[in-house]
Amino acid sequence: MKIGILxxxxxxxADELCEYATSIEQIGFDxxxxxxxxxxxxxxxxxxxxxxxxTLTLATGIANIYARDATATISSASSLSELSGGRFLLGLGxxxxxxxxxxxxxxxxxxxxxxxxxxxxxxxxxxxxxIEAPIHVAAHGPKMLEIASxxxxxxxxxxxxxxxxxxxxxxxxxxxxxxTMLFCLLDEDPISARATARKAVAYYxxxxxxxxxxxxxxxxxxxxxEGGSDDLIDSVVCWGSADQVIxxxxxxxxxxxxxxxxxxxxxxxxxxxxxxxxxxxKSGS
Numbered sequence: 471m472k473i474g475i476l477x478x479x480x481x482x483x484a485d486e487l488c489e490y491a492t493s494i495e496q497i498g499f500d501x502x503x504x505x506x507x508x509x510x511x512x513x514x515x516x517x518x519x520x521x522x523x524x525t526l527t528l529a530t531g532i533a534n535i536y537a538r539d540a541t542a543t544i545s546s547a548s549s550l551s552e553l554s555g556g557r558f559l560l561g562l563g564x565x566x567x568x569x570x571x572x573x574x575x576x577x578x579x580x581x582x583x584x585x586x587x588x589x590x591x592x593x594x595x596x597x598x599x600x601i602e603a604p605i606h607v608a609a610h611g612p613k614m615l616e617i618a619s620x621x622x623x624x625x626x627x628x629x630x631x632x633x634x635x636x637x638x639x640x641x642x643x644x645x646x647x648x649x650t651m652l653f654c655l656l657d658e659d660p661i662s663a664r665a666t667a668r669k670a671v672a673y674y675x676x677x678x679x680x681x682x683x684x685x686x687x688x689x690x691x692x693x694x695x696e697g698g699s700d701d702l703i704d705s706v707v708c709w710g711s712a713d714q715v716i717x718x719x720x721x722x723x724x725x726x727x728x729x730x731x732x733x734x735x736x737x738x739x740x741x742x743x744x745x746x747x748x749x750x751x752k753s754g755s
Contacts, residue, residue: 472729473719474501475748476531476651480509481741484518490743491519495526497752501559503531503651503731507569513546520554529559531651531731532608532626535583536565536575540590548596551603561626561649562587563608566677581613588621606647610634610683615641623647624728629674631687631705632721639726649729650722655709655736656747660700663736667707668697670735675702707735712750719751 475494479487494502504512516528550558564584567577606624609615615638618625624647657663674680675698693699708718722730737744
């Protein structure tokens with residue numbers, strides 16, 4: 471089973487960041503995913519961490535297509551892939567209107583924007599060695615998943631219920647990669663686990679495109695108030711004992727995922743991942 475880790479590492483110093491990546495590698499996870507917000511540049515960070523590791527794949531999760539043109543993205547991805555011996559994976563997406571407007575970009579219709587960007591990437595010809603890194607795009611709805619199937623090597627899903635895995639697989643077909651990104655928490659108490667989960671996903675619960683995606687699986691407007699209903703939280707956040715969390719991760723593979731990317735929450739040390747969770751996950755998988 472391919473299991474990766476996504477965690478916002480911006481509170482970590484350079485030394486701590488290096489230790490984090492090498493520890494992820496030593497535990498046995500296959501990939502480390504770097505988000506792009508108002509944070510460290512994910513390509514520069516990937517380059518640094520690729521130089522500090524030997525087998526770990528570094529991935530952008532996700533790089534915002536508004537942040538750079540197609541040539542810049544291909545140049546970065548090709549360089550990282552070439553110089554690391556193929557250990558780089560390019561995760562791409564449109565992000566969302568609020569974040570892009572905050573960066574000074576004019577928001578465009580997501581389907582057309584991503585589709586044309588992927589077309590532009592295919593036209594790029596570098597004057598140096600050009601290595602094609604795998605391209606996985608963020609996709610939840612059927613039309614975006616169709617773009618992933620037709621123009622990319624796979625798709626990344628984020629904060630989706632279990633039922634979405636087989637739904638996405640049915641659109642992508644068998645040949646494409648499907649990375650499901652799953653918030654995970656070691657906590658067997660429903661009250662405290664759901665409270666932690668609500669804090670972690672509060673931003674997303676209010677975004678209309680997540681709400682639209684969730685409604686396809688039976689959720690209604692009433693599930694999106696007060697930080698999310700118990701049913702919604704239990705569906706999109708994996709909490710419980712180590713065995714329960716591992717069981718839900720394995721179910722993702724049974725339903726069609728090719729990689730599960732764990733987003734660890736609930737650490738007692740702010741800004742650091744929950745190492746007990748990560749060690750338990752790998753030993754049990």
